Amino acid sequence: VRRxxxxxxxxxxxxxEITGRLSRTGFTSKTPIRSFDPRSPEPFILxxxxxxxHITSFKPAAAQAVQETSYALAFFDFLVHGEKGTAFMGDVIIHMLKKQPLCPVYLINGGSPENQIKSMKTEARRIGADVDIDRLVEEKRLRPxxxxxxxxCEVIEAALRMPQAVAEPQDPPQIK
Structure with a gap:
């Protein structure tokens, strides 16, 4: 199963730092992250x-990724590159929480967990989204x-060590 x-x-x-550490655990990419254009419409893939x-620094690419791909785990900085200057990711994060309820979403902007949650509540009100941010945090679906x-990297490595989602039973390993 692909995750x-x-x-x-x-x-x-x-x-x-992330790609350097992950490459030591066997992840590879076609090009080094240094040559990645932060406004690329295509994500950088390890x-x-x-x-x-999938790594992106460009809001339209992130929005497209959430729309088209199913994720096991997601990390969002709040402020990334947009079409014009800096873009706030709140609406894409909320879309992700609604569209992919099984995917835990980590908020990785700077700032305290309290401020991250406050920003998400403000954004939910701004876009009129019917989401209970406190409940999502309680259920650990939204994680400051x-x-x-x-x-x-620790969270990614731990997630990839976990057994696959229950929805897709795996054949037991064959003893050779």
Missing amino acids: NILIVEDSSRVLQ RRGHDQI FFKSADRI
């Missing part, structure tokens, strides 16, 4: 076996998170 992970982040330093990590490349 996809989404990282929406525009700090090239953080992205270089692969290992069936698993893929201090941004650190190491912690992001």
Whole structure:
């Protein structure tokens, strides 16, 4: 089973740290992250076996990814590149929470967890979305998170060690 992970982040330093650490665990990419254009409409992709990590710093690319791909895990910085200047990701995060209820969403902008949650509530009101942010946090579907490349990689590595989703039973390993 292929598992996809989404990282929406525009700090090239953080992205270089993440890709560097993941490449040590066997993830590979066609090009180095340094040559990745942050406004690229295509995500930067890391692969290992069936698993893929999609990285983007561009809001339209993130919105398209959420629309077209099913994710096991997602990390969102609040402020990334938009069509014109900086764009706030709140509406895309809310769309993700509604469209992919099984995918935990980590908020990785700076700032305290309280402020991250406050920003999400403000955004939900602004776009008139019927979502209970407090309940999503309680259910651990929305997870405020201090941004650190190491912690992001730890969460990814732990998730990829977990057994596959129950919905798709796996054949037991064959004893050779």
